[in-house]
Amino acid sequence: MQNLIEIKGVRHAYQTDSGPLPVLDGLELAVPEGGFVAVVGPSGCGKSTLTRLIAGLMKPDSGEVWLHGERVKGPRATVGMAFQNPVLLEWRSILKNILLPLEIVPTKLSKKQAEERARFLLSLVGLEGFEDKRPSELSGGMRQRASLCRALIHQPEVLILDEPFGALDAFTREDLWQTMHRVKEREPFTGVLITHDLRESIFLADQVVVLSGRPARTQYVLDIPSRGPRTLDDLYTPEAADQLNILRHQIQIAQGRAPAEEARA
Amino acid sequence: MNRHLRAIAVPLIAVAVFLAFWEWLVWVNGWPKFKMAAPSDLPPAYQRHWHLFLSMGWQTLWRTVVGLLLAVLFGTLLGMIMGFSRTMRDALYPLLVGFNAIPKATVVPIVALMFVGQHDFNTVLLAFMISFFPIAVSVSIGLSTLEPEYRDILRALGASQATIFWKIALPKTLPEFFGALKVAVTLAFIGTNLMEIVSPHGRGLGALFDSGRTNSDFPLMFAVLIALAFLGIVLYYVVVALEKIFAGWAERSPG
Numbered sequence: 001m002q003n004l005i006e007i008k009g010v011r012h013a014y015q016t017d018s019g020p021l022p023v024l025d026g027l028e029l030a031v032p033e034g035g036f037v038a039v040v041g042p043s044g045c046g047k048s049t050l051t052r053l054i055a056g057l058m059k060p061d062s063g064e065v066w067l068h069g070e071r072v073k074g075p076r077a078t079v080g081m082a083f084q085n086p087v088l089l090e091w092r093s094i095l096k097n098i099l100l101p102l103e104i105v106p107t108k109l110s111k112k113q114a115e116e117r118a119r120f121l122l123s124l125v126g127l128e129g130f131e132d133k134r135p136s137e138l139s140g141g142m143r144q145r146a147s148l149c150r151a152l153i154h155q156p157e158v159l160i161l162d163e164p165f166g167a168l169d170a171f172t173r174e175d176l177w178q179t180m181h182r183v184k185e186r187e188p189f190t191g192v193l194i195t196h197d198l199r200e201s202i203f204l205a206d207q208v209v210v211l212s213g214r215p216a217r218t219q220y221v222l223d224i225p226s227r228g229p230r231t232l233d234d235l236y237t238p239e240a241a242d243q244l245n246i247l248r249h250q251i252q253i254a255q256g257r258a259p260a261e262e263a264r265a
Numbered sequence: 266m267n268r269h270l271r272a273i274a275v276p277l278i279a280v281a282v283f284l285a286f287w288e289w290l291v292w293v294n295g296w297p298k299f300k301m302a303a304p305s306d307l308p309p310a311y312q313r314h315w316h317l318f319l320s321m322g323w324q325t326l327w328r329t330v331v332g333l334l335l336a337v338l339f340g341t342l343l344g345m346i347m348g349f350s351r352t353m354r355d356a357l358y359p360l361l362v363g364f365n366a367i368p369k370a371t372v373v374p375i376v377a378l379m380f381v382g383q384h385d386f387n388t389v390l391l392a393f394m395i396s397f398f399p400i401a402v403s404v405s406i407g408l409s410t411l412e413p414e415y416r417d418i419l420r421a422l423g424a425s426q427a428t429i430f431w432k433i434a435l436p437k438t439l440p441e442f443f444g445a446l447k448v449a450v451t452l453a454f455i456g457t458n459l460m461e462i463v464s465p466h467g468r469g470l471g472a473l474f475d476s477g478r479t480n481s482d483f484p485l486m487f488a489v490l491i492a493l494a495f496l497g498i499v500l501y502y503v504v505v506a507l508e509k510i511f512a513g514w515a516e517r518s519p520g
């Protein structure tokens with residue numbers, strides 16, 4: 001099977017005042033079409049850098065980033081992004097915020113069709129009736145939902161999520177997890193989710209990639225076998241407990257708090 | 266009380282109380298007209314010189330506005346240069362701060378001597394020089410503190426720098442810009458009047474004030490002060506109205 005996203009031996013260092021800071025060192029990642037990969041790793045190990053590479057916002061010092069069989073050389077319209085900060089434009093209504101990407105990328109949709117699609121996405125994430133509200137009138141969770149709609153409006157092949165639920169309280173977060181599953185059913189995409197919440201990673205993704213501490217390389221890959229639609233109860237099964245244990249242990253290794261000989265299980 | 270009525274009545278009452286206090290102060294101390302004017306002296310002063318007030322007031326007004334418009338253009342441009350380029354910011358900032366630190370009262374005689382007789386040019390120049398600084402600083406800070414994610418959501422789709430500027434950076438700095446414009450409009454007004462007062466045979470309300478001073482005509486001088494205050498208030502609220510239109514979204518309803 002061809003991988004939609006393929007990252008091979010990527011190295012990157014930032015130039016800082018105190019010399020080069022190696023951030024990624026021999027990173028490997030492959031995501032098949034329609035797959036959803038969660039990336040976890042110690043804080044500051046280079047996860048956001050990874051998303052910027054996939055989005056074509058920057059080039060690696062060496063190594064290759066491939067998207068749909070093409071080498072990534074710069075930004076491309078087939079990518080949608082959402083961050084921890086929802087970055088909605090305060091001077092636009094929610095509807096106009098969501099339509100923003102269509103003002104940049106070429107689209108076949110008429111103005112009316114585009115609006116219909118935006119309304120459909122809003123209803124999908126449970127925000128119907130909020131089209132004309134300003135972002136400041138929405139709660140944090142609602143803003144994040146709107147930000148998700150904006151990332152999807154132009155039907156991107158790849159959805160990149162950099163800790164999108166990181167700033168939300170636990171209940172809102174679990175709500176949004178379920179929303180994500182609903183969205184994935186209706187709006188197929190290939191996803192990369194950066195997160196520091198292990199439960200989130202096994203609930204949403206079908207593969208969890210653990211990065212080592214900085215400079216990051218791929219330390220461990222855990223497949224999450226899927227048995228039909230997931231519910232929150234699945235997080236409290238023995239399988240889930242095993243998966244969480246493995247991941248927790250791998251994170252400890254990545255943080256240098258556990259001996260590394262078991263790193264490649 | 267009705268809210269609209271209150272919004273108008275409360276400031277009016279405050280002004281009336283202030284005028285009454287002023288009148289009382291002059292009356293109680295028995296100050297003569299060549300020492301201090303009372304509010305009741307002002308209407309006759311306006312009556313005698315109303316045509317002068319109109320023409321001079323217009324002079325002051327248009328020169329302030331032209332100076333301010335130049336400051337907006339130049340300040341925004343400078344702010345953009347400093348906001349987008351770290352190097353330019355490091356290079357220009359000390360120069361700008363140094364220039365701003367020079368008390369403009371010392372610049373007035375120099376400008377007046379350099380361009381003798383060119384009242385309009387001199388006045389506009391000073392209004393401009395004194396007011397572009399806050400605009401340049403606010404625009405540059407607004408642009409340079411734009412969170413990278415704002416840029417990235419558009420850049421990831423292949424948007425050009427110009428598009429990002431028009432769609433995000435510019436609207437996002439509008440609240441800061443208008444905050445600075447409120448300061449700048451007051452400064453430009455001060456600049457205009459400084460020049461008008463110092464320049465010989467000047468024009469504008471500043472010159473009218475100066476003629477009142479040479480004749481020890483206190484009622485005229487105070488009448489000019491009040492007229493200046495009035496013009497200043499008008500200019501300020503024009504900016505506030507523009508802010509409501511273009512950056513009203515930034516306003517949080519109180520409470």
Ligand SMILES: Nc1ncnc2c1ncn2[C@@H]1O[C@H](COP(=O)(O)OP(=O)(O)OP(=O)(O)O)[C@@H](O)[C@H]1O
Binds near residue numbers: 048
């Ligand atoms: N533009 C930059 N210039 C210099 N150093 C940078 C730059 N961006 C990030 N870094 C550094 O590179 C390292 C990795 O950054 P990155 O944001 O990719 O980490 P992260 O895994 O996303 O962190 P977090 O878990 O906090 O989100 C950090 O130590 C950071 O300080």
Ligand SMILES: [Mg+2]
Binds near residue numbers: 048
């Ligand atoms: Mg990050």
